[in-house]
Amino acid sequence: MSTETESSSQFDSLKERWRPRIERFRRGWDRFTQEKMGVLGIIIMVVFVLWALFPDFFAPHSVEWRAYLGTEPGRLTAEQADSLPHPPAFGDPFWAPLGTNYVGQGILSLIVHAADDALYIGFAAGLLSSLVGVPLGLVSGFYGNTWIDETIQRIVDVMYGLPFLPFLIVLVAIRGITTTNIILGIAVTSWLNNCIVIRGETLSLKERSYVESAKVAGASDTRIVFRHIMPNVLPLAFVFLAQDAATAILAQASLAYLGLADFTANSWGLMLQNIKSNGYVFDAWWWLIPPGICIMLIAAAFYFIGFSMEDVTNPQEDS
């Protein structure tokens, strides 16, 4: 008995503690949903997340499926081989709404099955570059104009001098072409803007009176940075996380175009690379256009959500 009341009172206090946060979140959410752009981003994101979680439900076939293979095992007839890549058509002998590629895989199935790869690359690279950029920006801003700040800023200078994509090619060449290494490479090269903006924000935040009072109250530097300043830069960090995610997805597509993608994975960038290397760029529009649109939509969704967040955290009065 006693344990039960204890746990319920614990629960109550937990609820008490979380109520203001939930309230704040709800207010933020209300403001967010006023922006059509952010809602659009969320809708696109939800669709892609569903694709990633339940590909078999949305895709007509698995990745292994080949047109004709079901009816005639073994070699294709010359006529069948000629019809590949197969354009989308009514009365297919098989069910491939967006046509097939040159080996007979359904385009729609490939598109749906590649969603998890894009989301993984986006979120992983975005999170990683935030994990590097935000703390460095915070430290650099908090110790502004000391040797710590100088050192970090010189590192940023050096990294700025290296062009992003060529540098990424070298990194991937050193470490081997796998999705993990591509993500690491993107994270290593894309934390710069993050760091610079967070630094600027921290520089202005640390002059605020509440930081002063925390200092007078004897709070340690670590505590001031992480308890008092960081919560205020987090919304901004989130905006950059979304932008980095979008950049990462586009960078992966560019790498794939140059032939530097993981060929065992299934990604939209790799689909585009396949079109080019097999010479179907101008002959198979049903194969060329969907992957590009998907890359565009997922990157745009990240941008939409990021920039709407900026409006939520930094509301502008409507004129």
Add this chain to the structure above:
Amino acid sequence: MTRISARYLGKRLVVSYLTLLVIMSLLFVLIRSMPGSFIGSMITPELDQADIQQLRETWGLNEPIWRQYIDFMLNYQTGDFGRSPTYKAPVWDVIISRLPRTLILFGAAFIVQFIVGPLVGMYLGWWRGTRKDKSIFTSSLAVYSMPAFWLAWLFIWLFNYELGWLPSTYMFTKFAQFDWTVVTIVTDVLRHIALPLISIAFVSWVGAMLVMRPAMNNVTSEDYVFLAQAKGLSERTVMIKHAARNALIPVATQAIVGLAFLLDGSVIIENVFSWPGLGQVIVTSVLSRDYPVSQAAFFMLAVLIIVMRLVTDIAYTYLDPRIKFGGD
């Protein structure tokens, strides 16, 4: 130059130089960490072990690594970039024959980007929050999200393959039979530059817009804008002459990021259009482990970026008289 002290400029120059040295060291380590070496592409079945040793000797790969590093750092100070094993020519010639082509294409793209971007950003920032702003802003973000090479393919498909209006490869017509007068050369280059230029500019202007829009919105609440409005100046005069001028300052910083964005684009777009520029050289030399050329190409790009950073910092003082460097 009046607002910049010589001491500040000197300090910046020294720091820039040191940054460049660090970048060079990083390059040396990174490029040599890639597995394989260019010797691999030269080895043919007829060569025996002694010949391979001879090859390594010729290209200086038998030297201890610290020796190679010191040679590399010292040679670059004197502008000696060495010889390229794959191009069979001095690296300097390889780089310098390509650099102008990259500069022409990306200089043009840079100019287009920084005319269109700030103009649209100015317009959107001034009308921030209206439906006009929201719809244009959303669609430009969608444009920003397109993979550049995919867009380039669509343009080639439409303008070259379907309509046959514009060429899609190289900088000149190959084996051209026309008279080589200035006019024909210029029109020929213009026809060849059109598609790559459109492909880059179509995407990259958004970067400049993204910075201009909030900057413009911030200055609209400044007193001097209200004052100008109260004086009865026209909306357009206030927007362009009073507000936009000051909103341009953060855009100048963005120019560096925009330049880096263009250089990334150069790698991809030059590949798509077989544009014989530096971006193409970088990719092929990195992939064929041509150390001398890839180091030099990275080096040139790094110099370009560092110099541009210096220039924008100086441009600041002219845009905003309040900023003063090294005055105290």
